[in-house]
Amino acid sequence: xxxxxSSHAACVAQNKIYVVGGLDSNRKVVKSxxxxxxxxxxxxxxxxxxxxxxxxSMVAV
Numbered sequence: 001x002x003x004x005x006s007s008h009a010a011c012v013a014q015n016k017i018y019v020v021g022g023l024d025s026n027r028k029v030v031k032s033x034x035x036x037x038x039x040x041x042x043x044x045x046x047x048x049x050x051x052x053x054x055x056x057s058m059v060a061v
Contacts, residue, residue: 001019001034001036001043002032002034002043002044002045003024003030003032003034004024004025005019005021005022005023005024005030006022006023007021007022007023007054007055008020008021008023008030008054009021009022009053009056009057009058010058011058011059011060012060013060015038016035016036016037016038017035017036018033018034018035018046018058019033019034019035020033020049020053020056020058021033021049021052021053021054021056022053022054023054029052029053029054030054031049031052032045032048032049033045033046033047033048033049
């Protein structure tokens, strides 16, 4: 990932891993949404949450 984080949530959708929210190493909320693409072997920021999310769950439907 581009940013170190803990207490985040992750799921797989359309063969990509999405990681949302969490806390950085200073315990500040991370609002970015990152996506890992195994075809390019790269992480990219694809969005940002409107609210602070950490210690949450996530599921793709």
